[in-house]
Amino acid sequence: MEFSQVIRERYSVRKYKPDMILDDELNRILEAGMLAPTGCNYQPQRIYVLKSDEEVAKIRSLTRCAFDAPVVLLIALDETADWKSPLEEGCRAGIQDVSIAADHMMLAAWETGIGSCWVNYFKPSEVKAAFNLPENETPVLLMTLGYPADDSKPLKLHYESKDIKEIVKMI
DSSP states (O other): OOHHHHHHHOOBOOOBOSOOOOHHHHHHHHHHHHHSOOGGGOOOEEEEEEOSHHHHHHHHHHOSTTTTOSEEEEEEEETTTSOBOSSSTTOBOHHHHHHHHHHHHHHHHHHTTOEEEEEOOSOHHHHHHHTTOOTTEEEEEEEEEEOBOTTOOOOGGGGOOOOHHHHOOOO
16 A cells, blocks of 8 residues: 555544454554654653453553554653753653654554554553553553454544645745
8 A cells, every 4th residue: 555545544443343453463563663763763662562351451441442442552651761852951752752653553554454543531640550560651642453343434523634724834
């Protein structure tokens, strides 16, 4: 599939088939997250794959937005591993780096025939405690993964975009 087709057709899937993702497909998605560019290539993203019945039930108890996906990625930032600017205190690349990795994984998933949804509807402190993440790691997002259900479709808002002139400013 051409990249332009991937980015035009991909949408946030909120209804999945119960089938488990094949290991080679999951590995391809995870590799895309590993290959994503990060500040100085420090790779501060920490990706936890939740796919056992117990892990998936636990994450579903912490968010209503797991959408019955068979796999959920818990993507965290290792606060000790991200690039920190020497030019200004507090300027860091961690959240951006995690986001780039997540975006790469979402696009790789779609190219593979697997749907995804970026989820921020959860309490990071509760997720961190429930999965016993190290003190230096902070959950940034959850990503549901699975084969889209036959009747899955994008939300109406998916087809609405601002005019490019509202988004892009030439200076």
